[in-house]
Amino acid sequence: AQSVTQPDIHITVSEGASLELRCNYSYGATPYLFWYVQSPGQGLQLLLKYFSGDTLVQGIKGFEAEFKRSQSSFNLRKPSVHWSDAAEYFCAVEGNTPLVFGKGTRLSVIA
Amino acid sequence: SAVISQKPSRDICQRGTSLTIQCQVDSQVTMMFWYRQQPGQSLTLIATANQGSEATYESGFVIDKFPISRPNLTFSTLTVSNMSPEDSSIYLCSAKRGKVDTEAFFGQGTRLTVV
Numbered sequence: 203a204q205s206v207t208q209p210d211i212h213i214t215v216s217e218g219a220s221l222e223l224r225c226n227y228s229y230g231a232t233p234y235l236f237w238y239v240q241s242p243g244q245g246l247q248l249l250l251k252y253f254s255g256d257t258l259v260q261g262i263k264g265f266e267a268e269f270k271r272s273q274s275s276f277n278l279r280k281p282s283v284h285w286s287d288a289a290e291y292f293c294a295v296e297g298n299t300p301l302v303f304g305k306g307t308r309l310s311v312i313a
Numbered sequence: 314s315a316v317i318s319q320k321p322s323r324d325i326c327q328r329g330t331s332l333t334i335q336c337q338v339d340s341q342v343t344m345m346f347w348y349r350q351q352p353g354q355s356l357t358l359i360a361t362a363n364q365g366s367e368a369t370y371e372s373g374f375v376i377d378k379f380p381i382s383r384p385n386l387t388f389s390t391l392t393v394s395n396m397s398p399e400d401s402s403i404y405l406c407s408a409k410r411g412k413v414d415t416e417a418f419f420g421q422g423t424r425l426t427v428v
Contacts, residue, residue: 218372236416245421246356253414255383292355300346301417303356 204229204297208304223278227295234296317420336406341386350403
């Protein structure tokens with residue numbers, strides 16, 4: 203079965219600064235990869251997904267992620283963070299079983 | 314993606330009682346799932362709800378504690394039985410339109426507190 207590691211529990215960035223959230227997965231083949239965002243008291247919203255093809259994927263709200271097979275990674279990036287981006291971010295992987303989530307990274311944005 | 318509605322959105326229940334959570338999707342979906350998110354934690358898959366047959370449970374979850382129904386392609390229920398304070402969590406319904414090259418979308422969740 204697949205597994206996901208998000209090494210950063212909490213990240214704080216200044217508004218307008220760039221952001222990169224790390225995600226590493228373990229799976230014997232190329233899985234489906236996802237990033238979801240959860241705002242306080244809300245459900246999960248899909249930011250972006252990778253199934254196959256172009257390894258750089260664009261998502262909503264100006265986010266992008268790059269699949270690197272050699273590093274088993276799918277890091278999330280945004281060039282300029284807005285205060286409204288403060289939330290919990292979950293990387294998830296789907297292989298031969300349903301979605302498995304990482305432990306999440308909490309993003310705080312300061313002025 | 315389709316829209317998932319969950320009821321109730323939150324509840325406070327007495328220990329020893331049961332609560333049934335409803336999940337309604339606004340269009341037919343192939344797969345439905347139930348997840349648990351304990352306070353401050355990530356999401357853990359409870360089971361896959363199978364239409365017309367018994368749900369497929371993940372390790373650590375059993376049918377007697379979390380009975381699940383899925384009578385058709387748009388509706389599922391999860392019951393949390395004989396509740397204890399340890400069952401206090403957010404329970405999320407999820408669905409996928411297909412098995413290949415499709416993403417899962419989620420309801421807003423049911424926040425359950427057991428006292």
